[in-house]
Amino acid sequence: MTTQPKPIRNANRGETERRFLDAAERLLVEVGYAGITARKLADEAGANLGLVHYYFGSMEELFLQVLERFTNQLIVRQRAMYATPAPYIEKWREAMGYLDQDRPYQKIWFELQAMAWNRPEFRARVARVHDTWREAMRAAVAEALVRYQLADGELSTEAWVTLIVTVNEGIILERLSGIERGHDELLAAIDKWLAAKERKAVDARN
Amino acid sequence: MTTQPKPIRNANRGETERRFLDAAERLLVEVGYAGITARKLADEAGANLGLVHYYFGSMEELFLQVLERFTNQLIVRQRAMYATPAPYIEKWREAMGYLDQDRPYQKIWFELQAMAWNRPEFRARVARVHDTWREAMRAAVAEALVRYQLADGELSTEAWVTLIVTVNEGIILERLSGIERGHDELLAAIDKWLAAKERKAVDARN
DNA sequence: GTCGAAATTATACAATTGACTAAGACGACT
DNA sequence: AGTCGTCTTAGTCAATTGTATAATTTCGAC
Numbered sequence: 001m002t003t004q005p006k007p008i009r010n011a012n013r014g015e016t017e018r019r020f021l022d023a024a025e026r027l028l029v030e031v032g033y034a035g036i037t038a039r040k041l042a043d044e045a046g047a048n049l050g051l052v053h054y055y056f057g058s059m060e061e062l063f064l065q066v067l068e069r070f071t072n073q074l075i076v077r078q079r080a081m082y083a084t085p086a087p088y089i090e091k092w093r094e095a096m097g098y099l100d101q102d103r104p105y106q107k108i109w110f111e112l113q114a115m116a117w118n119r120p121e122f123r124a125r126v127a128r129v130h131d132t133w134r135e136a137m138r139a140a141v142a143e144a145l146v147r148y149q150l151a152d153g154e155l156s157t158e159a160w161v162t163l164i165v166t167v168n169e170g171i172i173l174e175r176l177s178g179i180e181r182g183h184d185e186l187l188a189a190i191d192k193w194l195a196a197k198e199r200k201a202v203d204a205r206n
Numbered sequence: 207m208t209t210q211p212k213p214i215r216n217a218n219r220g221e222t223e224r225r226f227l228d229a230a231e232r233l234l235v236e237v238g239y240a241g242i243t244a245r246k247l248a249d250e251a252g253a254n255l256g257l258v259h260y261y262f263g264s265m266e267e268l269f270l271q272v273l274e275r276f277t278n279q280l281i282v283r284q285r286a287m288y289a290t291p292a293p294y295i296e297k298w299r300e301a302m303g304y305l306d307q308d309r310p311y312q313k314i315w316f317e318l319q320a321m322a323w324n325r326p327e328f329r330a331r332v333a334r335v336h337d338t339w340r341e342a343m344r345a346a347v348a349e350a351l352v353r354y355q356l357a358d359g360e361l362s363t364e365a366w367v368t369l370i371v372t373v374n375e376g377i378i379l380e381r382l383s384g385i386e387r388g389h390d391e392l393l394a395a396i397d398k399w400l401a402a403k404e405r406k407a408v409d410a411r412n
Numbered sequence: 413g414t415c416g417a418a419a420t421t422a423t424a425c426a427a428t429t430g431a432c433t434a435a436g437a438c439g440a441c442t
Numbered sequence: 443a444g445t446c447g448t449c450t451t452a453g454t455c456a457a458t459t460g461t462a463t464a465a466t467t468t469c470g471a472c
Binding site: 057 | 433
């Protein structure tokens with residue numbers, strides 16, 4: 001009896017699949033989803049065209065796996081960022097750091113979303129990711145509202161989350177079209193405002 | 207001597223061109239830019255395939271004209287909205303009305319933007335439209351800041367404009383993926399906040 | 413009604429597309 | 443070394459693509 005609990009597969013399978021998914025992400029950045037063909041993809045992955053069919057069955061399925069893998073990583077990162085006990089301003093600053101550094105990441109994410117606008121199955125996944133993202137934020141924002149004495153203001157936690165998320169998305173969207181006007185100014189003002197709140201919170205604690 | 211100042215063209219030329227551009231917009235809503243082919247387009251326009259080449263030369267040129275025409279209309283509407291002497295809250299409410307009613311319009315605009323992410327010529331046009339949009343807003347926002355006693359707050363006019371624009375874009379983006387969570391709540395809170403400011407402004411004037 | 417330019421149609425074409433298959437290479441096991 | 447399933451390759455296929463062109467129709471000016 002073969003004692004292997006699972007059927008042995010050649011070590012290369014996962015490796016090659018990964019190369020395809022990586023290549024797809026690079027091409028999303030370089031040419032956008034509409035410009036990706038099976039041949040370009042195989043070329044970029046340094047693999048044979050036939051493997052697209054062998055591993056994924058179709059381009060549709062491949063894109064779906066790209067979406068799955070990418071959004072999983074996205075969620076992991078978001079959760080890690082918001083789950084720390086650090087005061088909100090630190091999380092905000094980390095998020096703004098991503099906003100500046102991760103341009104390719106953002107291009108991938110928005111290309112996937114644009115693709116999803118016209119594919120119900122993809123849309124559902126994108127919607128779930130958004131929900132998960134908001135959920136990861138909510139506790140941190142709720143905490144911040146208390147810490148910064150905003151809890152009895154005009155905006156509920158849910159409204160604050162919406163405000164924060166949409167501003168972020170809007171900024172990314174504009175940057176994809178080469179628009180940066182006003183971004184730094186707004187973000188600097190928010191940072192300054194948060195810093196003042198944080199200072200006040202620290203003072204009150206002493 | 208023929209006294210026609212311009213060579214006579216069949217009356218149908220402009221009409222047919224318009225049918226193509228209209229059809230392209232409908233298809234942007236229905237299937238997205240990546241799903242538009244010359245044949246689908248001719249079919250949707252109720253015209254012959256050959257006319258795409260006859261009138262536009264190429265699909266690229268056709269899309270460019272769609273972008274031009276659409277953004278021109280967009281700018282006209284934005285300018286008209288912000289150029290009135292009405293208090294800011296009315297303009298805000300009108301804009302929020304568009305946000306709810308003009309879903310197809312938004313889909314067209316975002317598809318064109320997604321298309322532009324990977325085409326420098328399109329990107330430049332989109333960037334210019336964004337600038338023009340902000341410009342149209344700026345005066346109205348600056349006025350509002352005075353009227354609502356926010357002029358000496360933490361945010362400059364430019365920062366306020368960025369905030370307003372990005373929140374709008376973020377909301378539209380989320381809705382394209384079927385996400386509506388928190389939108390109404392945030393918008394209602396903003397409306398309430400603006401209404402209070404407006405009331406105060408009217409009272410102070412009496 | 414005839415003429416000629418403009419508009420429209422039908423058709424053709426080369427190139428590219430996603431999908432598929434048969435044959436061979438590889439690599440871990442006995 | 444031999445075996446067997448996995449992986450990889452090269453090549454094929456029908457369908458679709460954007461573009462082009464030749465033939466036809468339309469329609470206002472004369």
